């Protein structure tokens with residue numbers, strides 16, 4: 001019997017058209033949830049007059065289109081040509097005016113042009129990107145992103161080391177989520193064993209394990225102040241296991 005062929009690839013290949021087209025089927029929150037997120041964020045801004053919003057890693061632009069539809073001046077930036085093309089098509093269909101630009105966040109070069117910078121469902125968080133946000137904002141501007149409540153039991157369970165598997169249509173789907181205590185690297189691996197195709201497909205994402213407190217420390221190190229946690233309903237969060245999902249709001 002020949003051994004199964006092992007295929008290993010990174011979990012996320014944003015910007016790769018094949019990956020991005022497939023990702024549209026499973027990767028994003030549903031438009032219904034995204035619209036609720038967009039409305040919730042407007043509650044945090046409570047703007048008396050239209051403000052300029054930069055939406056980093058905007059995906060297919062659902063949040064940006066909601067804001068633009070309410071008269072905000074919105075620019076969405078994303079690495080993926082596929083997502084930005086879809087965002088432009090969606091905006092055109094809805095008859096709203098928003099700018100969508102293909103760019104890596106790392107290459108964004110705005111200088112004090114925005115009142116609000118958002119980064120929703122981000123897949124990483126680094127000091128050099130927070131510096132990009134800092135530069136893009138007006139003095140007093142706000143940086144808003146979402147984060148998981150570290151005290152929520154489901155969030156805590158997911159952050160522990162865990163493994164699971166299931167069988168569907170003759171294929172075996174395995175998951176491994178583990179932090180290496182020595183390197184501090186967290187690895188997420190999704191493995192599909194397909195006995196008929198004789199393949200083992202392994203998708204792996206590795207990132208430095210980072211807590212919400214460490215992200216807040218990065219914000220403060222870059223210069224942000226008045227960091228607040230807010231619920232989806234716009235209430236100040238002062239601790240506890242609920243809700244699982246929070247906004248982090250920081251002022252330049």
Ligand SMILES: C[S@@+](CC[C@H](N)C(=O)[O-])C[C@H]1O[C@@H](n2cnc3c(N)ncnc32)[C@H](O)[C@@H]1O
Nearest residue numbers: 014028057058059078079080103104105120121
């Ligand atoms: C989980 S999706 C979230 C998309 C959108 N913010 C939303 O909530 O629907 C992550 C997004 O980050 C984008 N992305 C990943 N790395 C990026 C980078 N270095 N620069 C710009 N966009 C990036 C991906 O193309 C993808 O659209």
